[in-house]
Amino acid sequence: MVFQYINVFVTIASVNCDNLVNFYTKFLEQKPVILVPNVYAEFNLLGMRLGIFKPKQTNESEFEAISDDKPLCVYAKSKISLCLEVSNLEDAIAHLTVLGYPPPGKISIASHGREIYAYDPDGNRLILHQAKEERHD
Secondary structure (H helix, E strand, C coil), X not given: CCCXXXXXXXXXXXXXXHHHHHHHHHHHCCCCXXXXXXXXXXXXXXXXXXXXXXXXXXXXXXXXXCCCCCCHHHHHHCCCCEEEECCCHHHHHXXXXXXXXXXXXXXXXXXXXXXXEEECCCCCEEEEEEECXXXXX
16 A cells, blocks of 8 residues: 655644734735634645644643743744745845734844744744845856
8 A cells, every 4th residue: 555645734723823814814915715713724825835723622732832921032942944935035024023023033144045033923933034046157
């Protein structure tokens, strides 16, 4: 028997589902293609689907964000990030700042270009990345 998958998509669980859906609606500048208020929302992104769901009450403790009284740096221990390649890093930073979620650090230089870490309302890490410009001399 051969294992075959049909599709792959990323989901984020949140006990504050509507708040997170509202954030991603504004951040991605698009409405969810599927929306069941306070239960599930799905966004179609380039090459990926992003789902946000409210876990069942019996499973909420498994998905709770770290307490609001903890500093954002506590969230940095997560092993999974939502990485978005952007055409202009400064514009992306300005957009997040207008939404009330400015990146807490500074732009860093990586082998693949420039990037900065930011966080959504639940503390999930977002990595905004602008690729190096290729030179065609």
